[in-house]
Amino acid sequence: MSGWVMVWGSNDCHVLGLGTRVSGRKRPFPVASIDADAPSGLKRLLPQCTQVVASGVHSLAVSVDGALHSWGVNDEGQLGRRIPDGDEESPAVPGVVQLGAAPEEAGKVTAAAATDAASFALTEQGTVWGVGVFKGDDGDMGFSLQNPGRQQLPVPMAGPGVGQAPVAAMAAGNTHMVLLTSSGDPVS
DSSP, X not given: OTTOXXXXXXXXXXXXXXXXXXXXXXXXXXXXXXXXXXTTSEEXXXXXXXXXXXXXXXXXXEETTSOXXXXXXXXXXXXXXXXXXXXXXXXXXXXXXXXXXXXXXXOOEEEEEEOSSEEEEEETTSXXXXXXXXXXXXXXXXXXSSOXXXXXXXXEEESGGGTXXXXXXXXXXXXXXXXXXXXXXXXX
């Protein structure tokens, strides 16, 4: 089961990626649905992955082919994908996040990070894409200087995609992000 994403715990906010009918798992279980017709008895809901990220109410995974997958709560747009109004099942299972109008131009995702209400993807070109909103003690802080509200679909935030030095690494806290450029300079 190499590359399978395993989950367990409460599925209150659908953070396990197992759909809306599963309340939780007491032991590690693959992100899959039961399928009697499959040889293993399971239908994989995620391809093989190289990284997983858990925030308070949503989860992210980077697949071996360089795609970003998201699932969980989308109340702030943090899943980065279009979810039809009233659809509770789509956000409860993994879905691919499209970076920009032409994903092939964005490049493959190499890393992911998540705050409580935002998601971020680092591409092989060193561009960071983001979606969602930052929260503070007084409520929403907005998403960026250009967007004081919620960002519903991913946009380039840092790196060559916005005319800056490539980003080499990133990390997220509850309500903030920290980036490290390829020249070793931290950005927060």
